[in-house]
Amino acid sequence: xxxxxxxxxxxxxxxxxxxxxxLEVEFKDGAVYQYYNVGQNIYDAFMSSSSKGQFLAYQIKxxxxxxxxx
Numbered sequence: 001x002x003x004x005x006x007x008x009x010x011x012x013x014x015x016x017x018x019x020x021x022x023l024e025v026e027f028k029d030g031a032v033y034q035y036y037n038v039g040q041n042i043y044d045a046f047m048s049s050s051s052k053g054q055f056l057a058y059q060i061k062x063x064x065x066x067x068x069x070x
Contacts, residue, residue, distance in 0.1 A: 001015040001016075001017055001022070001024045002015055003015035003024060003026060006047075006052055007052075008051075008052045008053050009028075009053060010027060010028055010052075010053040011025060011026065011027060011028065011052050011053060011056070012026045012027065012028055013025075013026045014026070014046070014047065014052070016038070016040075016043045018040055020036075021036065021037050021038050021039060021040075022034050022035070022036055022038070023035040023038040023042075023043055023046070023060070023064075024069070025056065026070075030070075031068060031070065032068070032069050032070030033066050033067065033068050033069065034066060034067055034069050035060055035061075035064045035065070035066040036064060036065045036066065036067075037064055037065065038060065038064055042059065042060065045059070046059070046060065
């Protein structure tokens with residue numbers, strides 16, 4: 001999945017696959033996680049949020065199934 005770099009103290013890059021509704025996040029420690037069933041509206045709000053780390057922690061992390069992929 002193609003990811004784009006983001007401005008964040010905790011995240012490096014973010015990718016999104018709309019057909020599968022999969023959000024992929026790369027953290028500064030090198031870990032990569034995929035979050036599943038994330039709708040386009042959530043992704044758009046995430047990408048436009050002023051703090052992507054906080055948005056991920058409060059709106060995505062405990063709300064969607066995920067797995068560590070890297």
